[in-house]
Amino acid sequence: ARNRSAAARIPMYTEQPHAKRIEFRPPDTAANPYLAFSAMLMAGLDxxxxxxxxxDPVDRNTYELSxxxxxxxPTVPSSLGEALEALEQDHQYLLEGDVxxxxxxxxxxDYKRTAEIDPIRLRPHPWEFHLYFDV
Structure with missing residues (x-):
């Protein structure tokens, strides 16, 4: 099976060695590529x-699992808040080599919490208006 839901995978579309590659899918498209790729390389080296x-590899689409x-x-953090908590708990590998x-x-x-998480957390979500507007 071609598991495109995996965070990291080695697609096996071809037997040609020059056509093989490694895919790592989680970075947000809004991420700073210099920081994101540096951190990913440091994690891989660690x-x-x-x-x-x-x-073990999972050769099934994880969206179809019970x-x-x-x-x-194992999964990656599902929110920015969870990702920041994970970073706080485990970042020693990022300090190697003064990267x-x-x-x-x-x-x-601190910036991500104060500039991104808190402003959203402190305001009602549009769905809350939908749920409670006519209560």
Missing amino acids: GIKNKIDPG AEEAANI FTQDVIDVWI
Whole structure:
């Protein structure tokens, strides 16, 4: 099966070695590509250096799995808030080789919370108006 729902995959469309590639799909299209690709490379190098087991491949579309099956598959954070919490908990690998500094990471997390998460959290969502307008 061609699992296009995977965060990281090696498509097996061809047997030609020069046509093979690695895909990593999660970055947001609004992400700063310099920061995003630097962080992804650092995470990959950390995985190689520390021999982190990526787990077994999932050769099925994860959107078609039952709730029980899906519960056994690791996922990436589902919101910016969850991503920032994960970054706070695990970012030591980003400091290797002075690619990022602790100050950059701290300022980035604070900025994302105050400039993006809080303004949305502090205002009603349009769906709330729909749900409660005529109550």
